[in-house]
Amino acid sequence: MKQIDARGLACPAPVLQTKNAIEDENLNSIKVLVDNEAARQNVSRFLKSQGFKVSEQEREGDFHVTGGREGGVEPEGVMVEKQDTEQKKIMIMVANNCMGHGDDELGSKLMVSFLKTIKEMGDELWRLVFVNNGVKLAIKDSEVLPILKEYEKDGLYILVCGTCLTHFNLLDKKQVGETTNMLDIVTAMQLADKVINI
Amino acid sequence: MSPGDLDRALCGMEFPTDPNLIVGLDKADDAGVYKVTDDIAIIQTVDFFTPIVDDPYWFGQIAAANALSDVYAMGGVPKTAMNLVAFPIKEMDISVLRKIIQGGLDKMKEAGVVLVGGHSVEDKELKYGLSITGFIHPDRVLTKKDLKVGDCLILTKPLGTGIINTAIKGGLASKEIIKFVTGLMATLNRDAAEIMNDYPVHACTDITGFGLLGHLAEMVVDSNYGIEIWSEKIPVIPKALEYAGMGLVPAGAYKNREFRESMVDFAPSVDRLIQDIFFDPQTSGGLLICVNRESADDLVKSLKKKGINDAAVIGEVLSKPTGRIVVC
Numbered sequence: 001m002k003q004i005d006a007r008g009l010a011c012p013a014p015v016l017q018t019k020n021a022i023e024d025e026n027l028n029s030i031k032v033l034v035d036n037e038a039a040r041q042n043v044s045r046f047l048k049s050q051g052f053k054v055s056e057q058e059r060e061g062d063f064h065v066t067g068g069r070e071g072g073v074e075p076e077g078v079m080v081e082k083q084d085t086e087q088k089k090i091m092i093m094v095a096n097n098c099m100g101h102g103d104d105e106l107g108s109k110l111m112v113s114f115l116k117t118i119k120e121m122g123d124e125l126w127r128l129v130f131v132n133n134g135v136k137l138a139i140k141d142s143e144v145l146p147i148l149k150e151y152e153k154d155g156l157y158i159l160v161c162g163t164c165l166t167h168f169n170l171l172d173k174k175q176v177g178e179t180t181n182m183l184d185i186v187t188a189m190q191l192a193d194k195v196i197n198i
Numbered sequence: 199m200s201p202g203d204l205d206r207a208l209c210g211m212e213f214p215t216d217p218n219l220i221v222g223l224d225k226a227d228d229a230g231v232y233k234v235t236d237d238i239a240i241i242q243t244v245d246f247f248t249p250i251v252d253d254p255y256w257f258g259q260i261a262a263a264n265a266l267s268d269v270y271a272m273g274g275v276p277k278t279a280m281n282l283v284a285f286p287i288k289e290m291d292i293s294v295l296r297k298i299i300q301g302g303l304d305k306m307k308e309a310g311v312v313l314v315g316g317h318s319v320e321d322k323e324l325k326y327g328l329s330i331t332g333f334i335h336p337d338r339v340l341t342k343k344d345l346k347v348g349d350c351l352i353l354t355k356p357l358g359t360g361i362i363n364t365a366i367k368g369g370l371a372s373k374e375i376i377k378f379v380t381g382l383m384a385t386l387n388r389d390a391a392e393i394m395n396d397y398p399v400h401a402c403t404d405i406t407g408f409g410l411l412g413h414l415a416e417m418v419v420d421s422n423y424g425i426e427i428w429s430e431k432i433p434v435i436p437k438a439l440e441y442a443g444m445g446l447v448p449a450g451a452y453k454n455r456e457f458r459e460s461m462v463d464f465a466p467s468v469d470r471l472i473q474d475i476f477f478d479p480q481t482s483g484g485l486l487i488c489v490n491r492e493s494a495d496d497l498v499k500s501l502k503k504k505g506i507n508d509a510a511v512i513g514e515v516l517s518k519p520t521g522r523i524v525v526c
Binding site for chain 2: 010011012013015016036037038039041042043044045046049162163166171178179181183184187188191
């Protein structure tokens with residue numbers, strides 16, 4: 001069994017050494033030696049998050065954390081978010097509750113249809129951001145609320161501008177998405193592969 | 199140093215007293231307060247640490263925001279600052295230090311504070327921080343101690359910077375979350391403090407190294423009241439829970455738990471990971487404001503109006519269990 005001596009190391013080093021070892025060598029069993037309580041709990045927790053069964057022993061002031069998992073079993077629990085995914089990231093920024101200019105009644109219908117149809121983008125749809133009049137789509141009694149809630153449940157990240165909600169006095173009426181700020185929006189724009197403005 | 203170690207180093211020592219000393223070391227508050235005239239008291243505080251983000255300019259800003267926070271937490275207005283620098287001049291380019299100091303300066307400017315001096319030493323490990331002096335009316339000092347039964351507790355920034363910083367150190371945090379947390383830590387508590395000063399606030403502190411529960415413990419220890427907090431209302435940084443589940447919890451969180459666990463009653467529904475977030479040491483964390491119940495919602499509304507979107511009422515002061523914190 002692979003053994004790592006992480007004694008004398010401060011967090012997060014013991015977890016990182018463990019992580020690197022099981023990832024590089026695709027290990028299914030490992031023993032990690034640590035010498036403090038924080039490292040013991042962190043290493044144990046990490047192994048559990050990767051699908052290992054963990055046992056711990058205390059020996060002469062050190063802790064031996066042993067983990068084993070069945071080969072080929074997909075790790076349960078949380079995984080680190082991959083920083084560089086191949087997948088394209090599309091951000092849609094909605095700055096109005098109508099689509100286009102001219103007739104608002106028509107624009108409103110078009111917007112409903114648009115928001116129902118964007119699911120065709122599949123997993124590439126990465127962020128949906130509502131600003132200015134657009135925030136009115138994310139509040140109580142909005143026609144698209146059920147569909148937005150469904151998107152959110154499926155893992156789409158919906159951001160709603162906090163300044164705008166405050167401006168319209170709608171902060172407590174927001175029913176979907178996370179309240180956001182300009183820094184988040186700008187960061188998202190920078191990280192996105194494509195930004196679509198509506 | 200951990201709260202337990204600090205306690206061992208200082209307990210039993212006798213510190214000189216002075217009738218004009220309003221808040222001294224014995225009170226273990228955010229900053230010292232000394233009355234100069236009947237209308238003016240000075241607030242003094244100092245804080246420095248090793249880099250927590252890779253970007254030197256942002257590190258400078260965060261260190262300054264963190265040091266200034268103690269003055270805001272006392273209800274005061276910061277006026278002057280002194281830099282403290284420890285720098286490995288032989289190994290590191292001087293441009294790094296320039297960027298750090300520029301970051302600190304820009305934050306001081308934002309806070310309306312003037313830099314009046316500083317001190318630097320050569321050190322193997324880079325450290326930066328500031329000593330801040332502020333003013334306050336001697337009758338308006340906010341300590342950690344004057345809580346009243348029935349008061350509500352308001353927190354102004356989400357928790358989890360210690361866990362996120364551990365993930366950053368390990369190279370496991372996404373760029374997006376790094377940016378978010380950096381901005382959060384560099385945000386001054388000035389706006390929150392200014393707004394709070396218009397309300398009948400009884401006590402205030404800022405959440406830093408001891409974590410939310412460590413600072414709450416300081417509020418209830420040796421008191422005749424207890425505190426109840428509501429986990430679901432407490433704002434947490436996105437991803438912090440996930441990283442905690444991966445074992446990216448800083449050693450400081452375990453030390454905070456060890457020191458204060460005996461004062462806390464967790465409801466069975468409060469997950470261990472959530473508990474760790476409540477013990478997580480914060481850098482430049484938010485203000486924890488204790489205000490009378492009638493004003494609490496209005497204060498939160500005012501905070502949100504000013505863009506402090508995470509502000510929330512997270513708990514209340516109860517007549518019992520005395521000297522304890524209940525987390526449900």
